[in-house]
Amino acid sequence: MDYFIQLTNMPWFGILLATLTVWSVTWKGIALWNAARSRQLGWYIALLFVNTLGILELAYLLFFKKKS
DSSP, X not given: OHHHHHHHTSHHHHHXXXXXXXXXXXXXXXXXXXXXXXXXXXXXXHHHHOOXXXXXXXXXXXXXXXXX
């Protein structure tokens, strides 16, 4: 527990957390937009509820997005 408290008090921890948040929200937004426009309800629900720091979102955009 003490290690976690020391880790969160380091100045770079906030920068890392903010960077990961922006990364994740950006890819989640793009993937959700594409899933909704393609009417892929299963993908939309999975992308909405599963948080993987952008990994699932990138996989969807690269391999499973319907080609227009």
